[in-house]
Amino acid sequence: MAKNLVIVESPTKAKILTQYLDKDFEIKSSFGHIRDLPKKGGIGVDVAKNFEPTYEVSPDKTAIVKELKKAAKSKTVWLASDPDREGEAIAWHVSQILGLDPKRVKRIIFHEITKPAILEAVANPRTIDMKLVDAQQARRILDRLVGYELSPVLWKKVRAGLSAGRVQSVAVKLIVEREREIKAHAAESSFKISAVFEAGKGELPAELTDKLKTVETAEKFLGDIAKAKFTVASVEQKLGTRSPGAPFTTSTLQQEASRKLSYSVRQTMTLAQRLYEHGHITYMRTDSTNLSPVAIDAVQKYITSKYGEKYSQVKQYKTKNKSAQEAHEAIRPTHVDKESAGADAQQIKLYKLIWRRAVASQMAPAAVEKTEVLIDISGKKEQFLASGEVLTFDGFFKVYGGGKDDSILPVVTKGQSLNLNDLAGLQVFTKPAARYGEASLVKKLEELGIGRPSTYAPTISTIQTREYIEKKDLEGQPRDVIELSLKNGNVVRTTQSVTVGADRAKLVPTPLAEIVTDFLAKYFASIIDYDFTAKAEDEFDDIAEGKISWQNMLKQFYGHFHPLVEKSGDATRAETSQARKLGKDPKTGESVIARFGRYGPMLQLGETPDTKDKEAPKPKFAPLPEGVELSDVTLEQALPMFELPREVGKTTDGQVITANIGRFGPYVKVDKQFFSIKDHSPMTITEAQAKEVIANKEKAAKERVVAEFGKIQVLRGPYGPYVTDGKKNAKIPKDEDPTKLTEKACQKLLDEAPVNKGRGHRKFPAKQI
DNA sequence: CAGTGAGCGAGCTTCCGCTTGACTT
Numbered sequence: 001m002a003k004n005l006v007i008v009e010s011p012t013k014a015k016i017l018t019q020y021l022d023k024d025f026e027i028k029s030s031f032g033h034i035r036d037l038p039k040k041g042g043i044g045v046d047v048a049k050n051f052e053p054t055y056e057v058s059p060d061k062t063a064i065v066k067e068l069k070k071a072a073k074s075k076t077v078w079l080a081s082d083p084d085r086e087g088e089a090i091a092w093h094v095s096q097i098l099g100l101d102p103k104r105v106k107r108i109i110f111h112e113i114t115k116p117a118i119l120e121a122v123a124n125p126r127t128i129d130m131k132l133v134d135a136q137q138a139r140r141i142l143d144r145l146v147g148y149e150l151s152p153v154l155w156k157k158v159r160a161g162l163s164a165g166r167v168q169s170v171a172v173k174l175i176v177e178r179e180r181e182i183k184a185h186a187a188e189s190s191f192k193i194s195a196v197f198e199a200g201k202g203e204l205p206a207e208l209t210d211k212l213k214t215v216e217t218a219e220k221f222l223g224d225i226a227k228a229k230f231t232v233a234s235v236e237q238k239l240g241t242r243s244p245g246a247p248f249t250t251s252t253l254q255q256e257a258s259r260k261l262s263y264s265v266r267q268t269m270t271l272a273q274r275l276y277e278h279g280h281i282t283y284m285r286t287d288s289t290n291l292s293p294v295a296i297d298a299v300q301k302y303i304t305s306k307y308g309e310k311y312s313q314v315k316q317y318k319t320k321n322k323s324a325q326e327a328h329e330a331i332r333p334t335h336v337d338k339e340s341a342g343a344d345a346q347q348i349k350l351y352k353l354i355w356r357r358a359v360a361s362q363m364a365p366a367a368v369e370k371t372e373v374l375i376d377i378s379g380k381k382e383q384f385l386a387s388g389e390v391l392t393f394d395g396f397f398k399v400y401g402g403g404k405d406d407s408i409l410p411v412v413t414k415g416q417s418l419n420l421n422d423l424a425g426l427q428v429f430t431k432p433a434a435r436y437g438e439a440s441l442v443k444k445l446e447e448l449g450i451g452r453p454s455t456y457a458p459t460i461s462t463i464q465t466r467e468y469i470e471k472k473d474l475e476g477q478p479r480d481v482i483e484l485s486l487k488n489g490n491v492v493r494t495t496q497s498v499t500v501g502a503d504r505a506k507l508v509p510t511p512l513a514e515i516v517t518d519f520l521a522k523y524f525a526s527i528i529d530y531d532f533t534a535k536a537e538d539e540f541d542d543i544a545e546g547k548i549s550w551q552n553m554l555k556q557f558y559g560h561f562h563p564l565v566e567k568s569g570d571a572t573r574a575e576t577s578q579a580r581k582l583g584k585d586p587k588t589g590e591s592v593i594a595r596f597g598r599y600g601p602m603l604q605l606g607e608t609p610d611t612k613d614k615e616a617p618k619p620k621f622a623p624l625p626e627g628v629e630l631s632d633v634t635l636e637q638a639l640p641m642f643e644l645p646r647e648v649g650k651t652t653d654g655q656v657i658t659a660n661i662g663r664f665g666p667y668v669k670v671d672k673q674f675f676s677i678k679d680h681s682p683m684t685i686t687e688a689q690a691k692e693v694i695a696n697k698e699k700a701a702k703e704r705v706v707a708e709f710g711k712i713q714v715l716r717g718p719y720g721p722y723v724t725d726g727k728k729n730a731k732i733p734k735d736e737d738p739t740k741l742t743e744k745a746c747q748k749l750l751d752e753a754p755v756n757k758g759r760g761h762r763k764f765p766a767k768q769i
Numbered sequence: 770c771a772g773t774g775a776g777c778g779a780g781c782t783t784c785c786g787c788t789t790g791a792c793t794t
Contacts, residue, residue, distance in 0.1 A: 009788060032788025043784095060789090086787055140785070147784020155782065165784045273789085285787090454786055462784095573775060597774040608775065621774055662771030674771050717794040729794060 002026040005071050006078040006108075007094055009087065012277050013113060017080075020115045021122070028071055030081065034061045035093040037140065043148045045141050047562075051554045053141055057097070065097055072098050076106065078125065083109035084325035085544070089136035092128050102127065112292035112329055113282075135543040138550040142166070142536065142557060146527060149565045150520070157568070157576050158516055159598055163466055166536075167451045167459055169520055169528045172468045174444055175436055176509045176517040185432030191218035191425045191484070195384055197230060197375070197418040202410030204418065206375055206386035211428070215482055215493070218425045221382075222484055222491045229378040230418040236372045241365040244396035246289035246317035247330035247358045250453035251446045253284070256357070258439035261349055264505075265438040266457045271342075271350045272331070279334055280341040281354055285453040286328035287446075289317035291358070295332055299362045302336045307398060313364040323449035323537050332358035360400035367393035371409050375418065425484030435506040438471070450533045468513035476502030511630045515596050519576050523568040527561065573598075574608070583635040585642075594624070594633050601630040603638045623661045626681070640683055645669075649687025657690050659683075668693060709743035712750070723749050 004025045008014050011029040018027050035055045037044035046052040057065050077100055079091035087109075095105050106125035110117040143166055150164035193208035212218040248256070250269075257268040272284035291299075296314055303312040319326060333341070333355045342348035369392050375384040388409035394402065412418070436444065442456045451459055463469045476499040483494050509517075520528050536557075542548045579595035582603075590606040606619035622641035624633060645660035651670055659668045659682035666682045667674045668690045675697050680689055707714040712725050714732075721738035723730045723746045730753035732738050736745075 011789075030788080033786070034788095036786090037784090082787085090787065136786090143785045145784085149783095151783035156776095161782045163783050167785065277789095452786060454788080459785090577774090595774090599773060602774065604774080619774085660771075665771090667771060669771075676771090715794080720794090722794060724794080731792095731794095 003075060004078060005075045006080050007068065007091075008080045009082055009090060010283070012279075013283075016113050016279075017118065020113075020118050025078075026071060026075070028068060029064075030068065030090060030094055031061065031064055033086070033090055033093065034058060034065055034068075035097065037144055043144060045144055047145075047558065050551045051141055051558075053137065055093070068094065069098060078106045078108055078122070079128070080108050080110070080121070082327040083111060084327040085132055085136045085139065085540070087327060088129055088132040089140075092130070092133045095128060111290075111327070112294075114292060114294050117292075129544075131546050132544045134550040135540040138543055138553050139536075139540055141550075141554060145554075145558060145561065149562070150524065150527070153523075153565060153568050154516060154519070157571050157573065158519065158596075159512070159600075161466075162512075162516065163462070164516070164520060166527070166533060167445070167455065168462050168466075168468075169517075170448070170450055170530065170533070171441060171445060171459055172463050172509065172513050173517050173521070173528050174441065175463075175469055175507050176513050178433060178436055179509050182432040182435065185430075187429040187431070189427050189429045191215065191482075192428050193218065193221065193423075193425050195230075195420060195424075196422040197384075197386075198421050199410040199412050199416075199418060203421065204373065204386050204410055204412065206373070206384035209374075209383050209385050212425075215427070215484075218484055219491050219493065221380075222423055222425055222486060225377050225380060226420075226423065226486055226489055226491075228380065228420075230384070230420060231376045231378075232412050232414055232416045232418065233374040233376040233383060234372075235412060235414055236374075238370045238372070239392075240368045240370055242368065242395070242397070242402075243365045244360040244363055244400060245357065247291060247332050247361045248354060249287050249289060249319075249330060250285050250456065251287070251442050253331055253354065254442050254456065255439040256353060257350060258437060260353060261346075262505075263346070263350070265442060265460055267346075268350065269457045271347050272354075274347055275342060275351055275354075278341075278343070280338070280351055282330070282332050282334060283328045284331055286326075286331060287319065287321055287324040287453055288326040288328055289319050289330045290326060291316065291332060291361075292329055295329070295336075295358075296362060298336050299332075299359055303359065303363055307363075311363050311395065311398065314362055317361065321446060321449070323534075330358070356400045360396040363396035363399065364393070366391060366395035366397045366402060373409060373412055423486045425482075427482040429479070429500070435474075435503060435508065437505055437507060441507060448530050448533065449537060450530075463513075467510055468516065469507050469509055471505055472508045474501060474503045474506055474508075476500055511596060511601055515576060515578060518578070519568075519571065523571065524564055527564070578630075580630075582633065582638050585639060590619075592635055592638050594630055594638065596630065597621075603633070603641055605642050626661075626666065644682060646682060648685055648690045651691065651694070657687065657694075659685050659690070670694065706738050707741060707746075709746060712743060712746050714738050714741055714746065723753075725750055728753060 002024055006017060006021065006025055006027045008017060008027065008029055009032055011031065014027040014029045021027065034057060036058050037053055038056050039059065044054045077098060079094060081087035081090040091107055095102065105127055107128050108121040108125050110121040147163070147165040151162060154162040154164055190211040190213055192211055195206050197204040197206060212221055253272065254265045254268050257263040269284065272281065275281045276284050300312050300314055331354055336359065339355065340348055340352065342351045369390045371388045373386040375386065377383065386409055388407045390406045390408055438460050441460065445451045445456065464471065478497045479500045480495050481498050483496060485492050526532060539548070539553050543550050543553055577595040577597065579593050582592045582594055584590065585592055585605055593604040595602065595604065601624050603622045603624060604619050608619060620642055622644065624630065625637050625641060628637055645658045648657040648659050648668060650656055655670050657668055657670050659666070661682055666677045668677055668685065675693050677685060677693055704716050705713055706716060706721055712723065714721060714723055721732050723732060728750055730749040732749065
């Protein structure tokens with residue numbers, strides 16, 4: 001039996017280690033953190049007792065803890081979690097749970113999983129670095145205090161179930177601010193003048209170096225130079241290089257996979273996880289661009305043998321990000337000789353991208369030759385510029401990027417006169433900053449040092465499930481663009497309509513995000529400040545270096561933070577709701593107000609009465625019309641909403657059909673049954689249309705039923721057929737034919753099915769924007 | 770599933786980081 005137990009964070013890493021250590025070592029994985037502040041039952045931090053935390057084994061880790069305890073019996077335990085703040089904390093929690101002697105505990109670290117690195121680590125064990133652990137505790141507790149004190153303020157002042165935190169609230173703020181920038185952007189136009197000259201057998205396309213401000217000046221300019229003389233003023237050739245990018249980190253992989261393969265951040269991580277588990281790539285959650293010497297050597301050999309020596313250029317990339325912990329290598333293929341790997345088309349594409357990037361990073365820069373030709377215009381001081389670029393050595397472009405075609409200019413010499421073939425002007429507009437997509441948001445967060453490789457994807461999910469952010473395809477707006485051209489020596493003006501601002505998969509804030517961001521900015525400016533994390537990180541470093549105790553750091557922070565929480569209690573709902581008066585109702589003379597209520601955006605007819613005056617008439621409320629934003633709803637759009645519910649007609653057996661808008665959109669209602677009407681408006685739907693909707697829904701419900709035995713039904717659901725008795729659902733095994741199940745078989749399936757774990761049992765409305 | 774809307778109070782929600790599968794109607 002083995003005498004030693006090595007504990008690492010990831011089971012895949014455990015597998016690899018088994019190959020490098022002899023039979024005296026048993027390797028087990030902790031699957032990340034095993035202990036944390038309590039998930040349920042409060043904040044778990046006793047502020048009065050010097051921020052004393054309560055730790056408990058995470059519910060999903062009880063089995064693993066049991067296993068580790070069993071495996072550790074009468075063995076020497078080696079704690080080999082990652083060499084960073086979180087890893088040190090994991091080692092400490094494990095040592096606590098296993099009751100290890102702090103003075104004799106063996107903590108080992110390695111930055112790369114190679115045999116020499118591991119043997120070296122085993123030869124030099126140390127004890128747990130409590131200062132580093134304390135830095136992690138401060139980080140953990142600060143995040144808990146911020147999240148668990150801010151969120152309840154939002155429940156009270158904005159809406160139940162909302163959340164705020166050091167990372168997510170900044171992510172939302174970035175998107176809100178960007179959207180406002182875009183809305184505020186006033187596009188300014190100018191005119192780009194382009195010409196095509198005759199040069200020997202070829203053509204020389206050129207652009208005026210300056211843009212012209214107005215259509216009048218552009219028109220006059222074109223007219224003026226239509227008959228001018230053009231002479232080559234200078235020909236300049238420059239040599240340049242293009243260097244490869246560093247091998248991937250989590251963030252750059254997400255960006256490139258988004259740009260080149262259109263993968264979402266989560267999709268990229270899931271695919272990378274599979275590749276990692278099958279040993280094709282190194283660990284995919286990393287902030288380091290570092291490659292192990294062994295890897296560099298293998299890549300160099302590969303490049304030299306495949307492309308030749310002149311394509312090889314060994315380079316170690318420095319990680320730019322200051323907050324990087326560099327516990328792992330960059331993401332690279334584990335076996336560079338394997339040019340393709342992966343279980344499906346998506347994995348194969350991602351592997352290829354990782355492979356190409358890692359190989360290219362060790363290749364020579366590409367060389368280009370740029371040519372710039374300046375052209376004089378007789379009687380004008382402006383000049384045309386023609387530029388061309390030719391790739392003279394492809395270098396790393398051989399494997400990564402460089403899809404751009406050469407633009408080769410015809411040979412011209414200084415003083416040569418040129419004939420004009422074509423002349424045109426085009427109106428161009430200044431563009432606002434681009435909206436964030438998932439990957440560009442991650443890039444920005446990383447730049448700000450906010451969030452970690454393991455949290456980028458979950459953060460993006462959180463801000464979407466909280467309904468702060470929506471991922472949208474944007475249709476764009478039509479815009480008239482003026483084009484100027486030359487016909488028989490005369491300038492002709494035409495106008496074309498083009499679509500601008502169309503974009504795919506962009507992150508757009510909801511009105512809720514604006515309300516919450518404005519509220520947090522007003523009462524907690526210092527917490528959602530872009531520098532907050534950076535400053536906190538400096539202080540965590542101070543704790544790790546022993547310059548300050550974690551309790552003192554938290555005391556200072558909390559002394560500043562908690563009063564803000566108390567002060568925010570003064571905020572009224574009226575203040576947070578951002579009420580906007582649309583005008584008066586012509587019938588009643590009452591004010592029509594658009595604002596954000598407890599359950600989302602809404603319209604209100606009549607002022608909110610004074611709370612003390614119980615007799616005052618209650619205002620009437622209505623939802624917003626479909627497809628209209630709180631910020632631009634008009635009085636005309638709002639007034640009809642107070643007319644609902646509307647009587648549409650009667651069913652064939654004489655029951656009244658009414659139409660209204662509810663929490664889940666517009667519907668028609670018969671007795672107590674509801675039917676969604678996505679394609680109709682409740683204002684205009686006719687009796688015949690309503691009847692059709694009702695008939696369709698009843699038909700669909702019938703088609704869902706595969707078999708029926710009294711209360712027990714076999715239904716077709718989105719995850720395949722299942723059995724239900726109205727309370728409990730049971731999966732049907734794959735080898736069973738759902739159409740041939742007997743009542744007895746169904747009952748058996750139901751009896752054996754696990755009790756519903758309560759997912760989706762929400763007490764609060766899930767959707768309400 | 771198809772109320773509501775201010776604020777009160779019962780009892781609920783909530784954070785960030787480290788890891789993987791199990792699970793959804």
